[in-house]
Amino acid sequence: MSRALILYQLQQVDSQLDEARARLAEIEASLTESPSLRQARAEVAGREKQLRDLQRRQRDLEDTIEDIVAKIKELDDKLYSGKVTNPKELDGYYQEQLQLKARQRQLEDQMLEVMLALETATAQLTEARKRLAEVEADWARDQDRLREEHQRLLEQVEALSGERARIAARVDRLDLAVYEQLRQTRGGRAVAVVERGACSGCRVVLPVTDFQKVKSGQGLVRCGTCGRILVIPPG
Numbered sequence: 001m002s003r004a005l006i007l008y009q010l011q012q013v014d015s016q017l018d019e020a021r022a023r024l025a026e027i028e029a030s031l032t033e034s035p036s037l038r039q040a041r042a043e044v045a046g047r048e049k050q051l052r053d054l055q056r057r058q059r060d061l062e063d064t065i066e067d068i069v070a071k072i073k074e075l076d077d078k079l080y081s082g083k084v085t086n087p088k089e090l091d092g093y094y095q096e097q098l099q100l101k102a103r104q105r106q107l108e109d110q111m112l113e114v115m116l117a118l119e120t121a122t123a124q125l126t127e128a129r130k131r132l133a134e135v136e137a138d139w140a141r142d143q144d145r146l147r148e149e150h151q152r153l154l155e156q157v158e159a160l161s162g163e164r165a166r167i168a169a170r171v172d173r174l175d176l177a178v179y180e181q182l183r184q185t186r187g188g189r190a191v192a193v194v195e196r197g198a199c200s201g202c203r204v205v206l207p208v209t210d211f212q213k214v215k216s217g218q219g220l221v222r223c224g225t226c227g228r229i230l231v232i233p234p235g
């Protein structure tokens with residue numbers, strides 16, 4: 001086999017390796033939490049916090065109302081037990097009780113609002129949890145598929161690497177150095193097939209003499225324009 005053809009084989013394996021490794025990197029980036037999953041989780045957390053805040057507010061209101069009701073009851077005792085007889089003192093208690101009753105009504109209105117808000121917040125949390133479950137299920141399905149593909153690609157890369165080593169062992173050391181250098185500077189493609197008399201790497205037509213040399217398979221012929229190693233594959 002000519003030097004150019006061995007390099008052509010190497011190029012084919014390297015191109016497959018490049019493709020497999022690029023896809024591996026892509027998959028590895030996707031094997032973490034997706035933005036939609038993060039968003040759905042944040043939504044649930046936000047709704048849970050909202051609900052907790054409202055529940056705390058409800059408890060605070062309950063406690064405050066309870067205190068006020070107790071005070072009103074105490075004042076009832078003072079007002080109606082007959083123990084207090086001083087009219088000025090009685091009037092003081094009466095006024096105080098009126099104020100407390102007004103405050104109680106106010107707080108009960110607030111309590112009603114909180115209870116309505118709790119109802120809404122509970123429904124929103126249920127909705128957010130449902131959405132999260134859906135997103136998680138989708139994500140898990142994708143993850144299974146990606147993990148399978150990841151495993152397949154790892155096996156492919158291993159097989160290709162072995163093949164590459166076998167081919168590279170047959171390549172002349174200097175040819176390999178030229179090849180590697182071109183791979184780095186020519187977007188991974190060091191070898192170009194001659195198609196209809198032109199270099200497939202840069203599409204420039206070869207001079208007849210170069211074409212003849214490539215065809216003869218003797219030595220390495222490089223494209224005068226892009227510098228790639230030229231080859232005419234058999235068949």
Ligand SMILES: [Zn+2]
Nearest residue numbers: 199202223226
């Ligand atoms: Zn070229």
